[in-house]
Amino acid sequence: MSKLQHELRQARPFASPMMEAYLNLQRTADHLRTEELRILRPLGLTPQQYNVLRILRGAGTDGLPSAEIGVRMVTRVPDVTRLVDRLEAAGLVERTRSESDRRVVLVRIGKKGLELLAGIDEPMKRMPDKLMGGLGAAELRKLNDLLVRLRGAQD
Amino acid sequence: MSKLQHELRQARPFASPMMEAYLNLQRTADHLRTEELRILRPLGLTPQQYNVLRILRGAGTDGLPSAEIGVRMVTRVPDVTRLVDRLEAAGLVERTRSESDRRVVLVRIGKKGLELLAGIDEPMKRMPDKLMGGLGAAELRKLNDLLVRLRGAQD
DNA sequence: GGATTTTGCTTGTTCCAACAACCTTTGTTG
């Protein structure tokens, strides 16, 4: 990088501490998400698909309505239908229409889905350990506290 | 929501404090990004396009090579070319091939792009103030510190 | 100073994200 470019980058000020925090948060989240992508890509899963599978595993054999999946996801997803479509096409989940309320479609994780998850668990558990090893327990608690309050603050 | 569903959600444990921090970070980042989307959508800009325009405004009248834009962006972007394509098609930026190095394409922000940015500056400045108002100055500094260390830790 | 490598960008392609409109089933209300 040239000297000029370096100076420009150093000189770029943040408009406010809050804007700095906002950009910092996006930058860090993207950084970590890239690492998650790297783990999931060889398995043909996106982070969202992985998220759905984990939710369904936690829900047990009864399955969950599509709408409830959307509510529980880490990131907002406006189209659970086609997200589940792809998982179904891959043979990882099954769909059955509820008998008690025929509007509802229950989604359940299948055997193949559970096996796939089992193989991801270990590397996925190691990922945050590796990326967040620099922070101590107290700092992690503080970070979680701040993040939760950030989400709750705007109401 | 049913009683059972509520209990399930309460009962979901995190595998580790680090995994909790990871998910929390993604959740919060998505939450804030949604707010940014809400501001930019009426103007037909994505957060990334907005990011490029800000970078180009900061770069001045000389413009920047495409590759340097990619380096400076908040989130990792593997395809600056078509990102700039769309901005050029919208008449917001111009491309000129560098004379000194004919491989390089310099991108400059145009009059229309500057005017568009000027209109966004105010609501965009208010956004983090509104979303992060719950945190004090010291807490913001702490948050920024933790986020920066998170990014630096994995090397 | 010609072959090779490297750099900077473009193009091809496939899949996913986002918003809206629509359809079916259930609940509600006078």
Next chain:
DNA sequence: CAACAAAGGTTGTTGGAACAAGCAAAATCC
């Protein structure tokens, strides 16, 4: 109990994200 509203999913469509392959100009290397 018929008309209407609401809930739950699906489909249509457009545009963006991601990875790879390719092309032209510049740097490197005997």
